[in-house]
Amino acid sequence: MAKWTASDLPDLTGRTAVVTGATSGIGLITARELARAGARVVLAVRDPDKGDRAVRDMPGNTEVRQLDVADLTSVRSFAQAWTGDIDILVNNAGIMEVPLAYTADGFESQAATNYFGPFALTNLLLPHVTDRVITVSSQLHRRGRVRLGDLNWRQRRYNPPAAYCDSKFDVTVFALELDRRLAASGSRVRSLLAHPGIASTNLTAHVGGGRAVLYKALGSILNDAEHGALPTLFAAVSDIPGGSYVGPDGFGGIKGFPAIGKTSRAAQDEDVAHALWDTTVQLTGTDAQLPAAPGTLHDR
Numbered sequence: 001m002a003k004w005t006a007s008d009l010p011d012l013t014g015r016t017a018v019v020t021g022a023t024s025g026i027g028l029i030t031a032r033e034l035a036r037a038g039a040r041v042v043l044a045v046r047d048p049d050k051g052d053r054a055v056r057d058m059p060g061n062t063e064v065r066q067l068d069v070a071d072l073t074s075v076r077s078f079a080q081a082w083t084g085d086i087d088i089l090v091n092n093a094g095i096m097e098v099p100l101a102y103t104a105d106g107f108e109s110q111a112a113t114n115y116f117g118p119f120a121l122t123n124l125l126l127p128h129v130t131d132r133v134i135t136v137s138s139q140l141h142r143r144g145r146v147r148l149g150d151l152n153w154r155q156r157r158y159n160p161p162a163a164y165c166d167s168k169f170d171v172t173v174f175a176l177e178l179d180r181r182l183a184a185s186g187s188r189v190r191s192l193l194a195h196p197g198i199a200s201t202n203l204t205a206h207v208g209g210g211r212a213v214l215y216k217a218l219g220s221i222l223n224d225a226e227h228g229a230l231p232t233l234f235a236a237v238s239d240i241p242g243g244s245y246v247g248p249d250g251f252g253g254i255k256g257f258p259a260i261g262k263t264s265r266a267a268q269d270e271d272v273a274h275a276l277w278d279t280t281v282q283l284t285g286t287d288a289q290l291p292a293a294p295g296t297l298h299d300r
């Protein structure tokens with residue numbers, strides 16, 4: 001069977017997509033290809049100058065708006081300023097294995113960028129979303145777990161790789177739980193997951209030592225950003241079940257073309273999801289606004 005590529009994107013004229021972290025790597029390619037297919041694409045970026053440089057070479061209808069997903073004030077401002085429909089929201093922005101730092105909200109920065117920000121942004125924008133939310137996860141979610149009592153590394157010795165894995169686990173649990181809540185409410189909106197396998201981007205800039213060399217070597221023989229973006233693009237336009245986890249079809253899900261895979265079994269634990277959701281609502285002050293009664297919107 002032919003492999004799915006960006007040239008298989010349907011005509012997206014009339015549709016609006018928001019892509020976070022669209023100045024680099026997978027987000028930049030995602031934004032560019034959605035725009036090429038005709039969508040109006042809003043690049044939600046922490047550095048608007050960088051965003052302006054990114055759109056310079058993009059075709060179609062693009063717009064740059066400031067959004068620091070690691071800052072709840074910025075997330076709230078972005079959401080409050082939004083008017084109109086969002087057909088596709090792509091939670092792509094991410095950081096990996098950065099040194100210990102806390103955000104203005106008191107969150108550890110990987111947790112803030114990779115989990116709390118997407119949680120809050122999605123919840124606040126949800127009333128505008130008409131079709132789907134794509135959350136970019138990682139195969140490394142398999143090594144993470146929910147540490148409810150210490151989501152922000154205040155009590156444990158900070159471990160940058162573990163913090164990345166945990167943040168990707170948490171956001172995977174969130175995306176799956178969001179889809180279950182949407183389905184239960186009768187909403188036709190889907191929450192989907194994508195991951196790029198291993199792609200050569202700026203993500204590993206902070207990774208130190210031998211692993212930096214390893215990532216660089218792996219990146220150069222595995223996916224480039226163009227291929228790393230394909231699972232996100234596939235998830236953005238394909239008629240696949242809510243909760244799907246799309247990633248490369250090759251060995252270990254690290255290289256190849258988009259296919260539906262499986263998250264870790266641990267990420268599907270609904271009790272963990274409920275506990276994490278409740279704690280995160282308290283920490284972010286945001287919750288999903290869902291239709292009041294089942295069946296108020298179209299079937300999925």
Ligand SMILES: NC(=O)c1ccc[n+]([C@@H]2O[C@H](COP(=O)([O-])OP(=O)(O)OC[C@H]3O[C@@H](n4cnc5c(N)ncnc54)[C@H](OP(=O)(O)O)[C@@H]3O)[C@@H](O)[C@H]2O)c1
Binds near residue numbers: 046093196
């Ligand atoms: N590359 C891989 O192999 C791989 C594997 C698994 C998962 N992923 C995931 O893929 C996603 C994209 O990563 P990438 O590989 O494309 O890395 P990248 O090249 O480093 O791009 C990351 C993007 O996120 C943006 N960003 C970071 N912090 C932000 C914040 N607080 N607010 C708004 N934007 C922010 C960056 O903005 P600046 O340009 O301003 O830095 C950049 O545009 C991430 O979620 C990552 O975890 C990547």
